[in-house]
Amino acid sequence: MTDNATQREKNGLELRFSELCYQLKSGTNSKASNLILKDTCGELRAGCLTAIMGPSGAGKSSLLNVLAGFKLKGVSGHILLNGQPRELQAFRKMSSYIAQNHVMLSLLTVEETLRVSATLKLPSDTSSEAKQKILEDILDVLSLHSCRQTLVRDISGGEHKRLSIGIELITNPPIMFFDEPTSGLDSVASYQVMCYLQKLAHDGRIVVCVVHQPSSRLMQLFDDILVLAHGEVLYSGTQQEMLPSFHAAGFSCPQYYNPGDFVLEVGSESSNQRCESLIEQNKLKFMQTKSTFKLIVDEQTALIHMDSSSSADTELLRPKEQVGFGCQLRVLMQRHLVTMARDFVSSYRPALALDLILNSYTQIAVQARVFMHVLIALLLGLVYWQIGNDANKIVSNTSCLFFIILFIFSGNAMPSILLCMQDMPVFLREYYNGWYSLRAYYISKLLADMPLQFICPTLFIGIGYFMTGQPPQLERFVMCWSICILTGIIGHFIGVISGSLFKMQLAIFLVPAISIPFLLFSGFFIRLNELSWFLRPICDISFFRYIFEGLIRCIYGYNRGDMACYADFCYYKSSEKFVKDFGMTGDNFSDDLFALLIFLLLLLIAFYLTLHSCIKRAL
Numbered sequence: 001m002t003d004n005a006t007q008r009e010k011n012g013l014e015l016r017f018s019e020l021c022y023q024l025k026s027g028t029n030s031k032a033s034n035l036i037l038k039d040t041c042g043e044l045r046a047g048c049l050t051a052i053m054g055p056s057g058a059g060k061s062s063l064l065n066v067l068a069g070f071k072l073k074g075v076s077g078h079i080l081l082n083g084q085p086r087e088l089q090a091f092r093k094m095s096s097y098i099a100q101n102h103v104m105l106s107l108l109t110v111e112e113t114l115r116v117s118a119t120l121k122l123p124s125d126t127s128s129e130a131k132q133k134i135l136e137d138i139l140d141v142l143s144l145h146s147c148r149q150t151l152v153r154d155i156s157g158g159e160h161k162r163l164s165i166g167i168e169l170i171t172n173p174p175i176m177f178f179d180e181p182t183s184g185l186d187s188v189a190s191y192q193v194m195c196y197l198q199k200l201a202h203d204g205r206i207v208v209c210v211v212h213q214p215s216s217r218l219m220q221l222f223d224d225i226l227v228l229a230h231g232e233v234l235y236s237g238t239q240q241e242m243l244p245s246f247h248a249a250g251f252s253c254p255q256y257y258n259p260g261d262f263v264l265e266v267g268s269e270s271s272n273q274r275c276e277s278l279i280e281q282n283k284l285k286f287m288q289t290k291s292t293f294k295l296i297v298d299e300q301t302a303l304i305h306m307d308s309s310s311s312a313d314t315e316l317l318r319p320k321e322q323v324g325f326g327c328q329l330r331v332l333m334q335r336h337l338v339t340m341a342r343d344f345v346s347s348y349r350p351a352l353a354l355d356l357i358l359n360s361y362t363q364i365a366v367q368a369r370v371f372m373h374v375l376i377a378l379l380l381g382l383v384y385w386q387i388g389n390d391a392n393k394i395v396s397n398t399s400c401l402f403f404i405i406l407f408i409f410s411g412n413a414m415p416s417i418l419l420c421m422q423d424m425p426v427f428l429r430e431y432y433n434g435w436y437s438l439r440a441y442y443i444s445k446l447l448a449d450m451p452l453q454f455i456c457p458t459l460f461i462g463i464g465y466f467m468t469g470q471p472p473q474l475e476r477f478v479m480c481w482s483i484c485i486l487t488g489i490i491g492h493f494i495g496v497i498s499g500s501l502f503k504m505q506l507a508i509f510l511v512p513a514i515s516i517p518f519l520l521f522s523g524f525f526i527r528l529n530e531l532s533w534f535l536r537p538i539c540d541i542s543f544f545r546y547i548f549e550g551l552i553r554c555i556y557g558y559n560r561g562d563m564a565c566y567a568d569f570c571y572y573k574s575s576e577k578f579v580k581d582f583g584m585t586g587d588n589f590s591d592d593l594f595a596l597l598i599f600l601l602l603l604l605i606a607f608y609l610t611l612h613s614c615i616k617r618a619l
């Protein structure tokens, strides 16, 4: 008996699937549908490294997703774990899925990344010594010791892949799925990563990975091969038996030819017509084993059939969190604050293409955001230098107030879209791996984003208010500051919601496209009482109206009295007259504040629903 077989026996895991179909409803025509996987049969064994191979578009990633339990809609067939129907929640707990682009937070070190994973994934009663031991073992096994203190953004592609494996190894899962673990790596790094996978498999795990075009050196590392073409399985079994099987079906591999290239060429025929014999041969092999299934399980219970109408419960797809809500919140807050602080102090680096996507966006979102608020506040102060108490320049001062609103809103909404770019994939991966609950992530996000929402508008209004010569009264400044803070927070949530719901390009277009029309109803461009009657209700739902009204009231309302007039005649010497002409009479600042708080509450609810919908859509 070989070593692998011994391990398999020790572990005893075997994942078999038969008559597995995956049907995709076409987006353009709801009636049309695509059968991505057709009656596929195969087997994955513990102690063996299995490669899923096939030409591009054959359905390799789809099969991996279906087997890992990440795709449920449109899936039908049998998936049996050790002869029993796969129980999804338990299966997700014992398996891990490492995606091709395993996005991680770039401003944590390798060790911190593993530590966060250990704190959230290991049971709460695990001692810190035990956690440290696991962490050290993983650093050892994956040869990550030398870069343990390096930021994730600075490690090499191979180290990145190994770290993504390490994150999943924390819980020592007996089943591991990898989608193209060698993509983007050179042949040496690919071989190195694949050797680690072989090691993990030979330790008794089921390890299955999608590979594109393995070199003959890589091919030697695989124990089992599953060949897919046009959504059908041409072969599933050991590598030793692969070429004889192809030969028996009429496909002979030339001597000295890479078997990987050969099966890929066979699978690349324009249709599977010529490969019918191979497909039938494979089905027959698993038909024989299916009779064994029948003895063990009732066919009805083993059959999965989830069409698009049946809603998949996301809770079924994720293992339960291992630590309590308090610990989840603490770890998430700490992580967020550390990355934000590093983001603020770290300097720009020459951006490589990937670097630009993963790192610079967040830097723009934090570092440049603070810098721009200070710079633009100074510019505003210079342009509108000390005009706040000049009755002759009251119209210019109103424009200054409007500019403040506009800048704080867009200065917070737009960078928040970019922040979602990195946060969302990390959130979805960690949520589906049961690291934390939606509630913990939501609250940590609200709290951890707050410092920036206070710092930026405070810096801006703190500089701008005094340079532009607004009334030097504490109450008025505090009123003005509170409006600015609310404007920033509203902008931030509009940005975050759009960035989470839509692709970045669309979100960047949508935020100004939706908010600019509301500016028309703020009362700045046209007085609200001059609007046609049928347009007036729009003012009630324009948050810019309450922001602008609030600012005008706190600067010119509350018995401010006469302003200084340095010209022969100043029409608006009296601030009351100005407020009255603007149609904003009454010292109802609290009403504006209340309306803005209602808007904020609605946005907070919308943000929660957005996260919920992102979770559902990720299925």
Ligand SMILES: Nc1ncnc2c1ncn2[C@@H]1O[C@H](COP(=O)(O)OP(=O)(O)OP(=O)(O)O)[C@@H](O)[C@H]1O
Pocket (backbone or CB within 6 Å): 024, 036, 054, 055, 056, 057, 058, 059, 060, 061, 062, 063
């Ligand atoms: N959401 C989707 N909408 C439309 N078509 C899809 C979707 N998902 C998969 N497909 C189609 O299903 C087929 C299989 O896709 P899959 O990604 O599984 O192939 P693959 O073998 O992994 O390809 P590659 O090696 O190029 O990544 C492809 O033709 C793809 O276009």
